[in-house]
Amino acid sequence: MVPNGEQAGGSELKELSSVERSVLRALCLTINVAGSVVKDRILDTLTKDHFSLPINRALFAALRELHHRGEYVVMSNLEDELHALAMETPESLSLEDLFRGEPPKPAELKGWVDRLRESTTRGKSPVPSGASEAQPGVAATPHTTPAHSAKADAVPAPAGRMVETPTPVKVAPEARMTAAEVEKQPKARAGRGEAAEGKARPPASAVLSSEAEEWTSYLQEVAAKQGKVLETGFAGLDETAGGLSPGLMLVVDQDLNRLSGFLKQLTDQIAARSKVPCLYLSFGVPKMALRIRTLSRLSGVPSTDIEKGRIKKGSPEWESVEQNGRAAAEWLKWIFVVDADPEMDFGQVGDMGRRLLESKGATTCLVVVDSLDKMGKGGESPHSLVAGLKEVSESLDVLVIASTANRALLSEPGVDFLATLREVRGAVQFEVIRAEDSRPTIIRFEYRPVIHRFTEQPAS
Numbered sequence: 001m002v003p004n005g006e007q008a009g010g011s012e013l014k015e016l017s018s019v020e021r022s023v024l025r026a027l028c029l030t031i032n033v034a035g036s037v038v039k040d041r042i043l044d045t046l047t048k049d050h051f052s053l054p055i056n057r058a059l060f061a062a063l064r065e066l067h068h069r070g071e072y073v074v075m076s077n078l079e080d081e082l083h084a085l086a087m088e089t090p091e092s093l094s095l096e097d098l099f100r101g102e103p104p105k106p107a108e109l110k111g112w113v114d115r116l117r118e119s120t121t122r123g124k125s126p127v128p129s130g131a132s133e134a135q136p137g138v139a140a141t142p143h144t145t146p147a148h149s150a151k152a153d154a155v156p157a158p159a160g161r162m163v164e165t166p167t168p169v170k171v172a173p174e175a176r177m178t179a180a181e182v183e184k185q186p187k188a189r190a191g192r193g194e195a196a197e198g199k200a201r202p203p204a205s206a207v208l209s210s211e212a213e214e215w216t217s218y219l220q221e222v223a224a225k226q227g228k229v230l231e232t233g234f235a236g237l238d239e240t241a242g243g244l245s246p247g248l249m250l251v252v253d254q255d256l257n258r259l260s261g262f263l264k265q266l267t268d269q270i271a272a273r274s275k276v277p278c279l280y281l282s283f284g285v286p287k288m289a290l291r292i293r294t295l296s297r298l299s300g301v302p303s304t305d306i307e308k309g310r311i312k313k314g315s316p317e318w319e320s321v322e323q324n325g326r327a328a329a330e331w332l333k334w335i336f337v338v339d340a341d342p343e344m345d346f347g348q349v350g351d352m353g354r355r356l357l358e359s360k361g362a363t364t365c366l367v368v369v370d371s372l373d374k375m376g377k378g379g380e381s382p383h384s385l386v387a388g389l390k391e392v393s394e395s396l397d398v399l400v401i402a403s404t405a406n407r408a409l410l411s412e413p414g415v416d417f418l419a420t421l422r423e424v425r426g427a428v429q430f431e432v433i434r435a436e437d438s439r440p441t442i443i444r445f446e447y448r449p450v451i452h453r454f455t456e457q458p459a460s
Helices: 010-030 037-045 054-068 075-084 095-099 106-121 179-184 211-225 235-240 256-274 287-299 303-308 316-332 346-360 372-378 382-396 407-411
Strands: 134-136 161-163 247-252 278-282 335-339 366-369 399-404 417-424 427-434 441-448 453-456
Touching: 010 037, 010 054, 010 095, 010 106, 010 382, 037 106, 054 075, 054 211, 075 095, 235 441, 247 256, 247 382, 247 407, 256 278, 256 287, 256 316, 256 335, 256 366, 256 399, 256 417, 256 427, 256 453, 278 287, 278 346, 287 303, 287 316, 287 335, 335 346, 346 366, 346 382, 366 382, 372 382, 372 399, 382 399, 382 407, 407 417
Parallel strands: 247 399, 247 417, 278 335, 278 366, 366 399
Antiparallel strands: 134 161, 417 427, 427 441, 441 453
């Protein structure tokens, strides 16, 4: 398929097609995010008739329908909805690309929305007759306007291509007049806030809708937002701070071995209590070593004894290992540990998180990056790493926890939870604060590194 704009319609069509795709991408990136300003502006302002190309109209209609039904919007669901609409995706369009990137700034989005509304409210189709996305097999139909000859404006499609003809947009009476008839019309100066002669005002239904019409959609958003708070198994976080909700958390500690142990215990407890998928990306400790540490923490038997095979069968230690190990299988089904590649990118992280959500039918999940510093071996700056993980958390509406030894990252914008882990007066202190709060939650632990266990101490 030829790129948009390389067929009939020229630069105006190419620019308009680009704007439409930008709006659709912005919607895909934010439609699952409750309270998103970007999503609300698009859905409250535009209809499918503001899109010129048939595939773009179908995409918008499919996204709106999924959203109104309260379904989580992922690529597979979107493909099914397009199939139900009997719309075949052109070869030039990758649905996966619509879920990549960053949401636009409000000012940028406003420009796109205004452009689409302007193209429709001019009173004529933004796509010249015969111009559309090309498909293999059929040549483009030449375009002729009243004021120009077909010879001047006809732009044939490349040989061997076929054209998908868009559904015509409603045309104002002036747009159907001949050039001579238009010249005879009285000229009127458009005052401020008034539409110029020859332009139709946008229909009220395209801009205004009663609260009753939008209420059902709003209630679905409210319902979808609930139940995403994760219980951690630490009373200081669950009872005092109300658990952890979707967003990006940075945990800073200079002792990487201690930090890894804390993150794995936190992950295990969230899986056991909240019953949500947990993706643990380990950049420093191999998966097998994490299993030994988990078994050691649960049984109270030193990890070195388990690893070296020093436990006698039939001993109390062995019984503790065996019993606790078997019991853990019930909640370990929610945890997925990956020996991560330092060159892993955010697209891969997002794809794994999305697959977990789909396979488990979950509305949220946990993603843990046990070493942000080692993840940056691909050349990304610490700032871009934080921004990328923030994008993953927003696009999937999940909690992402990343650890680092770089305290300077605590001042990075976009971080929802700032946390530190350090030794204070013989105990390990975990201090976490939400970005919008003024007071932190502080938990003190007894830490036993030999079994990699953090035991919460009563609040003083």
